[in-house]
Amino acid sequence: MGIIGVSRLELEQHKLNVASPYLIEQVWADYTPEQHAVWAELVTRRMSQLRESACREYVDGFELIGLRADRLPDLRAVSARLEPRTGWQSTPVSGFLPADAFFEMLAARMFPTTTWIRARESMEYTPEPDIFHDVFGHVPMHAHPVFADFLQHYGMICARLIHDPVELERMGRLFWFTVEFGLIRQAGEIKVYGSGLISSHGECSRVLAGGCEVREFDLEAIMDQEIDTGAMQPVLYAVESFEQIYEAMKLAEERLD
Ligand SMILES: [Fe+2]
Numbered sequence: 001m002g003i004i005g006v007s008r009l010e011l012e013q014h015k016l017n018v019a020s021p022y023l024i025e026q027v028w029a030d031y032t033p034e035q036h037a038v039w040a041e042l043v044t045r046r047m048s049q050l051r052e053s054a055c056r057e058y059v060d061g062f063e064l065i066g067l068r069a070d071r072l073p074d075l076r077a078v079s080a081r082l083e084p085r086t087g088w089q090s091t092p093v094s095g096f097l098p099a100d101a102f103f104e105m106l107a108a109r110m111f112p113t114t115t116w117i118r119a120r121e122s123m124e125y126t127p128e129p130d131i132f133h134d135v136f137g138h139v140p141m142h143a144h145p146v147f148a149d150f151l152q153h154y155g156m157i158c159a160r161l162i163h164d165p166v167e168l169e170r171m172g173r174l175f176w177f178t179v180e181f182g183l184i185r186q187a188g189e190i191k192v193y194g195s196g197l198i199s200s201h202g203e204c205s206r207v208l209a210g211g212c213e214v215r216e217f218d219l220e221a222i223m224d225q226e227i228d229t230g231a232m233q234p235v236l237y238a239v240e241s242f243e244q245i246y247e248a249m250k251l252a253e254e255r256l257d
Contacts, residue, residue, distance in 0.1 A: 007025075009025055015108055016104055016105065016108060017104060018098075018100045019093075019097060019101035019105045019110075019112070023094075026092040028075075036070070036072055038117055038123070039117060039131075042123065043067070043068075043132075046201060049201065049208075050192075053191060053192055053204070054191055055191040056186065057141060057147065057193065057242070058192075059140075061142070062136075064081065064085065064140070064143040065078050065140060065143055066078065067135070073090075073131070073135050075090045075091070075113060075135070078090045082142060085145070085148075086142060086145055087109045087152075088109045088110075088111060088139075088142040088143075089110050089111065090139050091111060092114075092115050093112040093113060093114065095128070099168070100159070100162050103156075103158040103159040103162065104155070105155070106151055106154060107152060107155035109148070111138060111142060113135060114131055116130050117130050117131050124201065125200070134195075137195030137196070137198045138179070138195040141195075144242065146241075146242040146243055147193075147245075150178075154171070154174070156253075157171065157249065157252055158171050160256060161256070170223040173223055173224075173227055174222055174248070174252075176229075177194075177222045177225070178194065178237075180196040181194040181233055181236050182237070183207070183237065183238040184241070185240055190214060192208075203232060203233070212235060214235075214236055214238050215235060215237050215238070216238060217238060219248045221237075
């Protein structure tokens with residue numbers, strides 16, 4: 001509870017409309033030693049590859065938001081480091097959100113974050129996102145100001161398109177090929193920044209080994225590109241800088257006016 005008897009959860013719920021029922025508290029003390037050990041194993045294995053093959057903004061973001069290899073993150077501590085930099089929070093939610101609630105949270109710079117962690121038997125893959133995918137995979141990039149602005153604008157635009165399923169599907173493809181599976185060229189090399197690659201050892205290794213075609217970022221081509229969310233990706237897109245995806249958002253926004 002806060003000093004005037006209002007909990008942080010209640011304060012957060014006040015800021016939101018449709019997403020409010022999905023907000024929960026993360027009870028960090030309830031994680032078991034085994035769950036911390038699963039997190040530690042996942043982070044240690046991924047960081048040994050990502051220190052070389054993730055973009056530098058991701059590696060910097062990992063340090064800036066205070067993630068550690070030896071214990072699961074406390075989302076309040078993550079948000080306390082993130083919010084002064086870019087205004088983003090990592091906000092605990094109960095699971096998958098309907099589209100309108102998801103976009104409302106992005107537009108408010110609150111990243112919907114699950115709090116459960118996969119079991120040891122599913123180290124490589126979970127069909128639904130867990131705290132490893134959501135925090136380790138996504139949140140470090142939110143410490144980068146341009147990416148942070150891009151993601152908020154994405155949420156605002158999609159919230160306005162909520163009754164236009166055709167345009168919303170096209171915007172979903174943009175999310176897929178940037179936030180989830182995005183690549184960037186840095187110092188002549190392909191680096192990963194998409195959370196699906198950051199958090200998956202198998203898929204990331206396949207992409208880095210040349211196992212998929214890499215095309216130059218092209219907003220229209222991406223929005224026309226069909227995706228199979230259950231398969232390994234045959235084609236991915238590389239940006240030259242994060243300004244490129246922010247500019248793409250401004251173009252998408254202008255088309256709405
Ligand atoms: Fe994701």
